[in-house]
Amino acid sequence: xxxxxxxxxxxxxxxxxxxxxxxxxxxxxxxxxxxxxxxxxxxxxxxxxxxxxxxxxxxxxxxxxxxxxxxxxxxxxxxxxxxxxxxxxxxxxxxxxxxxxxxx
Numbered sequence: 001x002x003x004x005x006x007x008x009x010x011x012x013x014x015x016x017x018x019x020x021x022x023x024x025x026x027x028x029x030x031x032x033x034x035x036x037x038x039x040x041x042x043x044x045x046x047x048x049x050x051x052x053x054x055x056x057x058x059x060x061x062x063x064x065x066x067x068x069x070x071x072x073x074x075x076x077x078x079x080x081x082x083x084x085x086x087x088x089x090x091x092x093x094x095x096x097x098x099x100x101x102x103x104x
Contacts, residue, residue: 001051004028008098027098045069045078058089065090
C-alpha cells in the first residue's frame with residue numbers, strides 16, 4: 001500500500017455531468033510541489049481498489065483531505081473527489097491545473 005499526494009488536476013468540460021468540468025487525470029508529486037507523474041482517473045480508482053491512498057494538502061491551511069472514489073449515476077462511471085471538510089484549499093477542484101510538457 002502506497003500514499004500519493006495529488007498536486008494538480010486535468011479537467012475537461014462534460015455535458016450531463018453534475019459540475020461544469022470533470023477531472024480526467026491528476027498529477028502526483030514526490031516533493032509536494034511538482035507533479036512527477038500523471039495518472040488517469042481510471043488508474044487512481046484501480047490503485048485505490050488495491051489499497052493505495054490518495055490525498056491533497058491545502059496550500060494555505062496545510063490541511064490534508066483524503067481522496068475517495070464515488071459512482072456518478074448521471075455519468076455512469078467511477079470518479080474521484082476529495083473528502084468533504086470545512087476547508088476549501090485542499091479540495092481537488094481547488095488545485096491548480098496540470099501543465100504537462102512533452103519532450104521532443
